[in-house]
Amino acid sequence: MTDGVVAAFLQASVRTATPLALAALGELVVERSGVINIGLEGVIIAGAFGALGFAGVGGVGAGFVGAAGAGIAIAVVFALFVVNLRSDQIIAGTAISMLGLGVTGTLYSMLYGSAGAALRSPMTAAWPVPVLSDIPLAGPALFNQPPVTYALYALVPLLARWLHRSGAGLALRAVGERPEAAEGAGISSDRVRWWAIVFGGAMGGLSGGTLVLAQVGTFAEGMSAGRGFIAIAIVVLGRWTPLGVASASLLFGAASALTHLSQARGWSLPYELALAFPYLLTLVALAGVRGRSVAPAALGQR
Amino acid sequence: MSFSAFLFATFVRATPLVLVGLAVALAFRAKVLNIGAEGQLLVGASAAVAVGLACAAWPAVFLVIAELAAGVLAGALWAGIAAMLRERFGVLEVISTLMLNFVAQYLVSYLVRGPLQEPSRVYPQSVSLAEAARLPALLPGRQVHVGLLLAIGLSLALAWGLRSTAVGFRVRAVGAGAAAAASAGRVRVGRVVFGVFLLSGALAGLGGAIEATGNTFALYEGISPGFGYTAIAVALLARLDPLAVIASSLFFGALEVGAAALKRDAGVPSELAGVIEALIVLGLLAAQRSREVALTRRVAVDANVVGTA
Numbered sequence: 372m373t374d375g376v377v378a379a380f381l382q383a384s385v386r387t388a389t390p391l392a393l394a395a396l397g398e399l400v401v402e403r404s405g406v407i408n409i410g411l412e413g414v415i416i417a418g419a420f421g422a423l424g425f426a427g428v429g430g431v432g433a434g435f436v437g438a439a440g441a442g443i444a445i446a447v448v449f450a451l452f453v454v455n456l457r458s459d460q461i462i463a464g465t466a467i468s469m470l471g472l473g474v475t476g477t478l479y480s481m482l483y484g485s486a487g488a489a490l491r492s493p494m495t496a497a498w499p500v501p502v503l504s505d506i507p508l509a510g511p512a513l514f515n516q517p518p519v520t521y522a523l524y525a526l527v528p529l530l531a532r533w534l535h536r537s538g539a540g541l542a543l544r545a546v547g548e549r550p551e552a553a554e555g556a557g558i559s560s561d562r563v564r565w566w567a568i569v570f571g572g573a574m575g576g577l578s579g580g581t582l583v584l585a586q587v588g589t590f591a592e593g594m595s596a597g598r599g600f601i602a603i604a605i606v607v608l609g610r611w612t613p614l615g616v617a618s619a620s621l622l623f624g625a626a627s628a629l630t631h632l633s634q635a636r637g638w639s640l641p642y643e644l645a646l647a648f649p650y651l652l653t654l655v656a657l658a659g660v661r662g663r664s665v666a667p668a669a670l671g672q673r
Numbered sequence: 674m675s676f677s678a679f680l681f682a683t684f685v686r687a688t689p690l691v692l693v694g695l696a697v698a699l700a701f702r703a704k705v706l707n708i709g710a711e712g713q714l715l716v717g718a719s720a721a722v723a724v725g726l727a728c729a730a731w732p733a734v735f736l737v738i739a740e741l742a743a744g745v746l747a748g749a750l751w752a753g754i755a756a757m758l759r760e761r762f763g764v765l766e767v768i769s770t771l772m773l774n775f776v777a778q779y780l781v782s783y784l785v786r787g788p789l790q791e792p793s794r795v796y797p798q799s800v801s802l803a804e805a806a807r808l809p810a811l812l813p814g815r816q817v818h819v820g821l822l823l824a825i826g827l828s829l830a831l832a833w834g835l836r837s838t839a840v841g842f843r844v845r846a847v848g849a850g851a852a853a854a855a856s857a858g859r860v861r862v863g864r865v866v867f868g869v870f871l872l873s874g875a876l877a878g879l880g881g882a883i884e885a886t887g888n889t890f891a892l893y894e895g896i897s898p899g900f901g902y903t904a905i906a907v908a909l910l911a912r913l914d915p916l917a918v919i920a921s922s923l924f925f926g927a928l929e930v931g932a933a934a935l936k937r938d939a940g941v942p943s944e945l946a947g948v949i950e951a952l953i954v955l956g957l958l959a960a961q962r963s964r965e966v967a968l969t970r971r972v973a974v975d976a977n978v979v980g981t982a
Contacts, residue, residue: 409767448955457965458958461706461767465905466954473947480942592944600771607768643783650775654754657769658762 380625380632381512386586388624389520390415390578394602395609395616396523396530397574402606403534404567405547405560405669409464410449411575412599413471418442418579420475423492423590426583431495434584435519435577442576443569445471450568454561460671468599476592494588495519517585519577523617531613543567547667575599597650604653608660611667619656626652674934679927684817685888687919687926689714691824692880693900694907694918695831700873702835702913703848705866709755709770710877711901712777713748717878718885719784720747722799722892725806725885726789733805740806741882748878749871751777756870760863766870774901782894789892798893808887818887825919827876832915844869877901898929899947906950909957925950 394415401408408414418438425437449467452458483490498521500514534540542563545553550560578598583590601623608622609615630645674682693710700707720743728736755773758764782797784790789799808818835841846854847865854860880900889896907925911917932946 407767452955452958456959456962458962461708462905462909462954463958465708465902466951466958469902469906469947469954470951473944473949473951476944477942477948480944597771597775600768600775604768604772607765641783641787643779643786646782647776647779650772650779653772654758654764654769654776657764658758 376632376636378508378511380628381508382515383628383631384621384624385512385516385520386624387627388620389516389523390581390586391598391602391605391623392523392527392617392620393519393581394575394578394598395605395620396526396613397571397578398602398606399609399611399613399616400530400543400574401567401571402670403543403547403611403667404564405550405667405672406453406564406568407460407464407603407671408446408449408467408568408571409461409603410445410467410471410599411464411571411602412595412597413468414442414445414449414572414575415471415579415582415595415599415602416475416593417445417471418576419583419590419594420479420579421576422580422583423490426492431493431584434492435580438580438584439573439576442574442579443572446568446572446575449572450565454564454568472593472595475590479590479592490589492583492588492590495585517581519581519585527613527617534613544667547669550669575602578602601649601653604657607666608653608656610660622656623649623652674938679930679934681815681817682930683923683927684821685926686930687922688818688820688824688887689880689884689897689900690903690907690922690926691821691828691919692883693877693904694911694922695824695828695915696873696876696880697904697908698911698913698915698918699831699835699844699876700869701848701908703844703866703869704851705869705873706765706767707752707755707770707870707873708767708905709752709773709901710873710880710904711897711899712770712774713751713874713877714881714884714897714901715774715777715781716751717744717748717881718889718896719781719789719881719892720744720878721882721885722802723784723789725802726799729803729806731805736806737808737886740886741879744878744880744882744885745875746878748881749875751878752870752874756867759870760867778894781892781896785893799891802886802890806886807890808883816888818883820883820887823883824880824922827879828915828919835915840868877904903929903950906954909954 394411398408398411418441421441422434422438426434445467449463452463453460495517497515497517504510504514534544542553542558545558546560546563553560579595582594587594605616605619605623608619626649630648633645693714696710697707721740724743725736725740728739751773755766755769758769759766785797785799791798791800808820811817811819811821835844843860843865846858846860847862851862855862885892885896903925907918907921910921928949929946932943935941936943
């Protein structure tokens with residue numbers, strides 16, 4: 372295999388990992404507060420739709436703002452149900468997924484009609500970092516990416532530090548492990564969960580925004596394509612830590628990139644098997660982590 | 674669309690919904706969060722079509738039974754993967770069943786472009802099942818097929834089984850509280866959960882087999898318009914009661930048929946049906962909360978009365 376092929380494979384891995392990592396880091400914070408948001412799929416597609424709408428008016432920057440805003444908007448509905456109404460998180464989350472996919476699909480066909488397929492959104496180009504992007508193999512993979520990927524490089528250590536070294540991070544973890552104890556210490560678990568879900572909504576929205584603004588350049592119904600569910604698996608795989616989640620996202624990025632690689636190289640395995648590979652990998656990997664022991668103790672409880 | 678056409682289309686649409694709705698209702702009764710009915714339905718449909726094409730020479734009765742049995746087995750096996758992952762490795766079934774939905778979708782894509790593709794190799798679909806391999810119609814000239822009766826019969830059977838048998842009692846006990854069922858009732862929770870998972874998958878697989886042999890007569894990628902996801906709304910609206918699943922399936926069947934007709938006739942986006950389904954689920958959650966609040970308030974009032982007496 373030539374260096375060119377490997378370099379392209381690595382670059383595609385990081386590229387595919389970016390939206391997954393964004394959504395999964397948001398979900399990590401949500402789950403650390405003891406809430407699992409299965410509706411992440413709906414949040415991502417809402418973000419993608421918001422990105423299309425806002426980028427068409429105000430360019431790429433406005434697109435990312437719109438993406439985060441749309442993600443937050445739908446996450447707020449989820450928060451109302453699971454925090455204020457104490458609804459079952461799985462059922463509420465499933466409804467949020469259906470809502471996000473349904474509302475964006477409906478609005479898209481109403482606003483853009485059948486001509487929608489040709490609709491283009493402005494996009495952000497890759498910003499190669501001088502010097503670093505010239506490193507062989509890893510250089511272009513890590514440092515010839517759109518700015519949103521670089522933002523992730525900063526976010527992962529920041530989030531890790533925030534979780535373990537700040538009062539707010541401690542409050543978040545306390546609510547996720549022992550909400551009663553946190554309440555006893557004067558922390559409002561409802562308020563902590565609200566903010567966690569809003570943060571998760573913004574990140575999920577940005578994930579959808581990245582798809583539209585940095586990768587595809589348009590919106591398609593259901594373009595989130597299960598990324599929300601994969602992101603939830605990534606959180607388990609990354610054992611609820613930012614660095615773990617970032618690594619697991621890269622693993623998934625690589626698995627997806629392998630699909631393209633196998634197609635390009637003409638390896639004789641069915642294309643559909645390659646497409647199913649990330650999902651199969653999730654199953655195998657989850658069986659490997661025996662995840663429940665390290666999960667936040669109050670995860671999923673009303 | 675005439676009223677009778679609408680009615681019959683609703684029956685056809687509701688038939689698989691009853692079966693996947695039962696699958697979800699049964700699972701949720703035992704607090705098994707099987708949200709993989711979609712995947713189980715897809716493998717059920719695939720297995721039924723595969724058997725229908727491979728054993729085309731068999732007499733009609735045996736062939737149809739073999740097709741449905743293949744669907745049941747495939748669905749149970751598919752759910753069995755998630756059940757095994759939960760039992761052995763503690764993998765949350767919410768995630769595993771969702772992943773398996775995607776794998777099932779790609780499996781169908783592979784089958785209709787590979788082993789089961791029609792001989793001209795142009796279209797991504799199987800050939801149509803022969804007349805003998807199809808479920809008989811209930812009324813001449815109408816699409817409504819005997820699958821509807823089968824679905825209704827299974828609703829009755831499941832309602833009876835849950836209410837009046839020892840196994841049904843154990844399922845309900847596990848759903849009410851696994852720890853209590855294990856300690857007070859000596860229920861082997863793991864076995865009950867495993868069994869519920871398999872039966873749930875079997876019902877969903879049968880739903881797929883019935884849809885393929887009674888309505889579509891072939892396998893193709895879009896064979897399920899999300900039956901397995903609508904099933905969650907169906908089961909919740911029925912408040913997990915197998916008999917009420919029939920009524921709520923008819924309701925959602927009518928909703929989806931109506932949405933498709935509105936799209937054709939008035940250009941209303943058909944995705945609107947999904948929005949309405951989501952809103953119904955959210956509305957049910959809100960209603961459940963207000964019931965719980967009313968209940969705790971009543972208990973509190975009673976406690977006060979006792980306290981002051």
